[in-house]
Amino acid sequence: MTNKTMPYAIELRDISKRFGAVQANKDICLQVPAGTIHGIIGENGAGKSTLMSIIYGFYEADTGYIEVDGKRVDIRSSQDAINAGIGMVHQHFMLVENFSVLENVMLGAEGGALLKGGVAAARVELQRLAKEYSLDIDVDAIVEELPVGLQQRVEILKALYRGARILILDEPTGVLTPQEADHLFRILKALKDQGVTVLLITHKLREIMASTDNVSVMRQGEMVSHRETIHTSKEELAELMVGKKVRLTVDKEDAQPSEVLLSAQNLSQFDSQGVKRLKNVSLALRAGEILGIAGVSGNGQSELLSVLSGITPMDEGEIHFAGQVINAKAPKNAAQMRDLKMAHVPEDRHKMGLVTGFEAYEAAILGYHNSPVYNGKVLMNRKAMLDECNARMAAWDVRPPNPYLKTANFSGGNQQKIVIAREVEQNPDVLLIGQPTRGVDIGAIENIHEQIVKLRDAGKAILLVSVELDEIMALSDRIIVMFDGAVVGELDAKDADERTLGLMMANAHYKEQEGEQQEGVSA
Amino acid sequence: MSQAKVPTWVNIALIPILNILLAFLVSGLVILAIGENPIEAAGYLIYGALGYNEGIGYTLYYATNLIFTGLAVSVAFKGGLFNIGGEGQAYIGGLGVGLICLSLDHTMPFYVIAPLAVIGAAVFGAAWAYIPAYLQARRGSHIVITTIMFNFIASSLMVYLIVNWLKEDGRMAPNSRTFEESAWLPYLHELFSPLGIDIGDSPLNLAFIWALLCCVFVWGLIWHTRWGYQLRTLGTNPTAARYAGIDTAKVTIWAMLISGGLAGFVGLNEIMGVNHNLLLNFTAGYGFAGIAVALMGRNHPIGIIIAAILFGALYQGGAELNFEVPTITRDIVVVIQGLVILFSGALEHMFKDRIEGFFIRRAVA
Numbered sequence: 001m002t003n004k005t006m007p008y009a010i011e012l013r014d015i016s017k018r019f020g021a022v023q024a025n026k027d028i029c030l031q032v033p034a035g036t037i038h039g040i041i042g043e044n045g046a047g048k049s050t051l052m053s054i055i056y057g058f059y060e061a062d063t064g065y066i067e068v069d070g071k072r073v074d075i076r077s078s079q080d081a082i083n084a085g086i087g088m089v090h091q092h093f094m095l096v097e098n099f100s101v102l103e104n105v106m107l108g109a110e111g112g113a114l115l116k117g118g119v120a121a122a123r124v125e126l127q128r129l130a131k132e133y134s135l136d137i138d139v140d141a142i143v144e145e146l147p148v149g150l151q152q153r154v155e156i157l158k159a160l161y162r163g164a165r166i167l168i169l170d171e172p173t174g175v176l177t178p179q180e181a182d183h184l185f186r187i188l189k190a191l192k193d194q195g196v197t198v199l200l201i202t203h204k205l206r207e208i209m210a211s212t213d214n215v216s217v218m219r220q221g222e223m224v225s226h227r228e229t230i231h232t233s234k235e236e237l238a239e240l241m242v243g244k245k246v247r248l249t250v251d252k253e254d255a256q257p258s259e260v261l262l263s264a265q266n267l268s269q270f271d272s273q274g275v276k277r278l279k280n281v282s283l284a285l286r287a288g289e290i291l292g293i294a295g296v297s298g299n300g301q302s303e304l305l306s307v308l309s310g311i312t313p314m315d316e317g318e319i320h321f322a323g324q325v326i327n328a329k330a331p332k333n334a335a336q337m338r339d340l341k342m343a344h345v346p347e348d349r350h351k352m353g354l355v356t357g358f359e360a361y362e363a364a365i366l367g368y369h370n371s372p373v374y375n376g377k378v379l380m381n382r383k384a385m386l387d388e389c390n391a392r393m394a395a396w397d398v399r400p401p402n403p404y405l406k407t408a409n410f411s412g413g414n415q416q417k418i419v420i421a422r423e424v425e426q427n428p429d430v431l432l433i434g435q436p437t438r439g440v441d442i443g444a445i446e447n448i449h450e451q452i453v454k455l456r457d458a459g460k461a462i463l464l465v466s467v468e469l470d471e472i473m474a475l476s477d478r479i480i481v482m483f484d485g486a487v488v489g490e491l492d493a494k495d496a497d498e499r500t501l502g503l504m505m506a507n508a509h510y511k512e513q514e515g516e517q518q519e520g521v522s523a
Numbered sequence: 524m525s526q527a528k529v530p531t532w533v534n535i536a537l538i539p540i541l542n543i544l545l546a547f548l549v550s551g552l553v554i555l556a557i558g559e560n561p562i563e564a565a566g567y568l569i570y571g572a573l574g575y576n577e578g579i580g581y582t583l584y585y586a587t588n589l590i591f592t593g594l595a596v597s598v599a600f601k602g603g604l605f606n607i608g609g610e611g612q613a614y615i616g617g618l619g620v621g622l623i624c625l626s627l628d629h630t631m632p633f634y635v636i637a638p639l640a641v642i643g644a645a646v647f648g649a650a651w652a653y654i655p656a657y658l659q660a661r662r663g664s665h666i667v668i669t670t671i672m673f674n675f676i677a678s679s680l681m682v683y684l685i686v687n688w689l690k691e692d693g694r695m696a697p698n699s700r701t702f703e704e705s706a707w708l709p710y711l712h713e714l715f716s717p718l719g720i721d722i723g724d725s726p727l728n729l730a731f732i733w734a735l736l737c738c739v740f741v742w743g744l745i746w747h748t749r750w751g752y753q754l755r756t757l758g759t760n761p762t763a764a765r766y767a768g769i770d771t772a773k774v775t776i777w778a779m780l781i782s783g784g785l786a787g788f789v790g791l792n793e794i795m796g797v798n799h800n801l802l803l804n805f806t807a808g809y810g811f812a813g814i815a816v817a818l819m820g821r822n823h824p825i826g827i828i829i830a831a832i833l834f835g836a837l838y839q840g841g842a843e844l845n846f847e848v849p850t851i852t853r854d855i856v857v858v859i860q861g862l863v864i865l866f867s868g869a870l871e872h873m874f875k876d877r878i879e880g881f882f883i884r885r886a887v888a
Contacts, residue, residue, distance in 0.1 A: 311765050335768025344766070352766045357759045362752070367767040369752050379747045 007070025009034035009197035010055070010086070010166050015064035017050055024050040026221045028064070032166075032214075037188055037198040039208040039229070042218035042241055043296060043467065048201045051218070052168050055199075056088045057081040068166070087159025091171040093151055097144035101154050102126060104143055105161050122161070129160050134190050149180035156187065160196075167191065168199045173207060185211040203241075203296055205234045205506045217241055238502040242469055252453045255477035257286035261461040262308075262342075262430050266317035269303050278303040279486040280317070285430060285461045290452065292476025292493070293465045296505050300485035301465045302347055305434050308463070309344040310337035321430070338367055343423035347434030347465065349412075353419040356408035360398075361389035363407045364422050396421045397447070413444035420448060424455060431455060434465040449475060469498055469505075483507040533882055539819070539867060541874060543833070546866040550859040559851060564844055571843025572836035578843065580712065580725025586828075586835030587727075587792045588613075590734040592813025593831055594741050595786035597822035599666075601745055602778035603758035608655060608670025609786040610810025611677030612648040616787020618681065619647025620794045621801030624706035625689070625699060636706050640795055641733070641788075648787020649780040651677060656779030660772035666779070674810070682803060689801055698802035708796040730792035737785060738824035744781075754778055786810060815864045837863065 008031045015028040025047045032038045042048050053059045055066060057075040065072055073084045081088070095104050102119065105126055111118035126139050135153055143151060152172065159167055169188075173181040188198050188211060200212060208215050212229045217240040225240050262285040269278040278300050285291055293301050306312045308319065310326075310333050318327035322340040326332050334344070344367075346352040354363045365374050365385055374385050386403050393401040396417045398410070407415060416436070423431065436452065437445040452475060456462055466472050472479060479496050481489040481504040489504045551561035572582045592609040599606035606612075623643040627636050655669035682697075691700040708729045715722050745751040753774050757764040764771050793805040816834055820826030841856030866873075 309766075310768065333768050333770070334766060338768060346766055351760070352762050355756050355760045355763050358755070366756065366763060369749055369767070375749055379743065380749055380752065382747070 006034060008032055008067070009036075009069065010199075011067040011070075012051075012055070013064050013067065015051065015054060015061045015066070017054060017059060017061050023221050025054070025061070028218075028223045030216055030223060030226075032197055032199065034069075034197050035192055035195045036213040037192055037200060037211055039200045039202065039212035039215040040218060041202060041205070041208050041215060041237060043203060046218040046241075047221040048218055049170060050221075052088070052170055052199070052201055055081065056086060056168060082162045082164070085163055085165040086168065087156075087162060087164025087166065088168045089152065089155040089159060089170065089172060093155055095143050095151060095154060098142060100140050100142055101137055101146075101157075102139040104154055105139075105158050107158075109162060125161060126157065129157060133160065133187070133194060135187060147180075149176055149183060152176070152180075152184065153187070156191075165195070166197045166199065168201070170201045171203075172200070173202065173204065181207070203506070205237055208237065209234060234506075235499065235503065238506055239499055241506075242498050242502040250449045250453055250474045252475075253457070255289045255456065257289040257477070258459070259287055260284045261287050262319065262321045262463075264308065264317065264319050267304070267307055267314050267319070268316035269307055269312065270315050277485050278307060278314075279484070281482075281485075281487055282317075283480060283487070285463055287429075287461050288456060288459050289477045290456050290462045290464055290475050292472040292479045293463065293482055294469060294472045294479055294501055294505060295467070295482035297467045299482045299505075301434070301482055303485070304482070305344070305347065305432055305463075305465055309342065309346075309432055310334040334367065335370065338426075341427075341429040343426055343428035343431045345420055345423050345431070345433040345436060347438070349415055349419050354407045354415060356406070358407055359404050360393075360407055360410070360418060361385050361403035364389045364392065364403075364418055366422070368422070368426060392418075392421045392425060412438075413440040416440050416448065417444065420451065424451065428460065430461045430463070432463045432465075435467065436464070437466075437468070437471060469501055472496075472501070473498070481505055530882065533878060535821075538871075538875060538878060541878070542867040542871065543863060546859075546862040549866075550862050553855065553858060553862075554851065557850060557855070559848055564848060564851060567844045567847045568837075568840035570840075571847075572840030576721065576723025577725050578723075578839060580723050580727040581839040581842075582832065582835040583731055584725060584727040584792070584797070584835070585838040586831040587731045587734045588789045588809040589812055589816045589831035589834050590738065590827060591788040591792070592786050592809050593816035593820060593827040594737055594824065595782045595810075596813050596817035597820070597824075597827060598741060598745070598754075598785065599778055599782040600817060600822050601751075601758045602754045602774060603761065604659070604775065604778055604782075605667050606652070606670055606779065606782045606786075607667055607814065608652060608673050608783070608810070609813045610806050610808070611670070611674035612651045612783040612786035613789035613806045613810050614674075614677045614681055615651040616644040616648030616784075617790030617794045617801065617805055618684065619643035619645075619787060620790040621689070621699060624702045624795060625801070628703040628706035631705065633705050633707075637708070637795075640706070640791060644787040644790045645784035646787075648790075649784040652779040652783025652786075653776070656776045656783075659779075660775040685801060685803060698798075699800045701800045702795075706795060707799055708791065710796075726797045728792065728796035730788070730796045733788065733791065735828070737788065738828060741785070742824045750774070750777070786813070812860075815868055818868045819864075833863070834860070 010032045012028055012030040015025055017025040028051055040048055050059065054061050055075065057078045057080050060076060066075060067073065068084045068086070073080070075081050075084060096107065099107070102122060106118055106122040111121060123139060130136060135157055137150060137153055137157070143154060146154070156167065172184060176184060188200070191198060200207070202208060209229065214226065215229050215232065215237065216226045217224050217237060219241065263283070265282050267278055267281045268276060271277050281300070281304060283291070293304065295301050307314045313331040314328055316328065318325055321342065324332070324340065350356060355366065368374070374381055389403040390401070393403065398414050398417050407418065410418065420436065433452065436448050440448065452462060452464070464472065464475055473493065473496055476493045479491055479493055479501070480487050481501065483505065484507070488507055547565070551565070554561040554564050571578050573579055592613060595609045595612065596606055620640045620643050623640045624636060627639065651673060655666050655673055658664035658669050659666040685697050685699065689699045690697055711727045711729070711731065712722050712724055745754065753764070753769045756767060756769060757771055757774050761771060789806060789809055794801060798805060812834060816827055816830045819830035837856070837860050841859065844851055845853055845856060
């Protein structure tokens, strides 16, 4: 690559980090030459953010160490990282919205008890930086009045102001429009020309190909390969990212799909900032089939589940289900959807599916607590709750089979069994199921997959959301791919392979065509 | 699972007792510093609160108010709401009791007035909690801020009403006329004396029994009803509550209504039980002390009864101490109460790790 005698700007040696049972990073080695843009790519949950948090001092690595410019550094806090010349631009900006650009930049580096001297010095320095890196900005503008692209520029200036020579950007384009993103890449090139080293974290292949010199791929906590960007391709990176894992096979007959049980037309939803998170999604779910929703996490799947299950109302579009039309004017909440025989295994059992402070028998009725089965005239029927919990624990092999144990004290797989048993045993017509095997051990995965197929064979309609491609391919009869809140493709599970799905999930070819079309129009 | 090896009694008994002993130790140093004998002072305090029948009666009378306000705080807290407005809700609850008594005491017998007064206390207290509850549930105004502000509004409102409308004609004192006896809650010593039991002459009245019934009611409501289930779900995991289809706004509002109603019962004890007229500032800080009581009692009715009796003993024993040793003023007694709150509330976890570590090591050895 570059001059061999030059030490690397940053070098990671055998970094490992474990959170409980999850090995977030395993023996990570990385060498980044000075003055280059280095991409780190991987699916959500591959460990990219953990690694960056270790470099920036939010977490300490269990083992391994970091060298900056050939010297070993001990980074225990973000201040240590700043002292070592490392700056970070977070995915979610760390700005004080009602402060000016100048005030934000000097925050934490005020240079004395009185502001006056510091402000003057900062103003001079900021103008110098803006000129040197061509980062034009009105230093007296109030941050909240700036567009997102400029707010990000403030974050970059903040890092440079603190003397950063190594800049980490975590998913920087997630919040940007394509034009703003292009502008960002021009800024990164300018920084590189001034000798700044850039680490770019993303899961978007297009950005890697467009802006980096080298790229490293992470998968399941490991650094699986390094490539020079000019010697690789989107297809190769997609394959490396998704990996060729052992394909889990599930014995299942061909699906016998019959009538449509649930259909959705043009569902859209906006978040509190007014950003459209779900974009005109339409789908039909038939009895006796498993419809898989593939996609990199954060592309609208959670919003889709949330709208379908009634947790959040849709802003546009409608759902036809159980003879009812559900739309923004006539919404139904989660309890009403349950009454229409829809069950929902949420993606995040800790945040949503369970109350971890509850004992197992209490958590086992969450959402069905209004059912007459569990209620007497005034008081709840604790005996019925306990009897049923005991029976289910035996049937689903929950360990330990103790209904009085706090749900927090069960392992992930057993917690998931409690949730799935609760939803499935209500004999629903439609089952929404998100990340059914996240954090679940192999033995339990098989069991859960078998149960899902059994439900399908019993004529239920199942919507499966998973970021595990293996799982989507092993279980689904039909696959829909979501990207950026919209459905970008649908295919029969028989025609799906990892590469096609991976490319659709990264929206590589679609995006390109779109880009070309746009250019064609503007030319 | 190191937690599992720590015996339960360590957490629910040993640590609280140690915290209280430490508070008394520091209190002793304070008393030493003003030149009095702490052992002697402790003797007066304990004897004054628990040493003879009348003292016990007073202790339980103070505890009655604290049970009501402690329960009020805990019901809201189980739903994740911090109700700081117990003081105002108790004050307005007292207004409800007073209005019922003033309007019916000439015409109705006790057994008609008493249940109506209970309803009046609950409805008025709940109504005062409703506005902050509505603003929290439907408009997102923070309940801590609004309930604090409503304490001040309640205070001004009561001054206005009593001075301008309810004051007895031709009298200077800012209170209403005294109720007829048909609107008095009987004292417990009066109820017990026909049975030949002498429990000493104290203001302890029927409201204490009602407070204990309220404890049973709250226990059943929170741990054994569907509504309590929804409340606890909301309080521990609001996201799961929405997932479960629980109407979180409705549960929030009802939690505050029940909380306010419980606080309003202070009016039964003070207005109908002891003062027998409607007067200013009868709440005397019980609403705020209720927060400490709920905190110490870990939001459980049994714990609240114990904590309320402890605080009641401090009120009563403190008054006695001040009487016997005039250099130890009311203010020093307030300091002792403050130290108990500090050590058992704010510094609750000071020894926790070390004590648990000790038991874990012992279990391993």
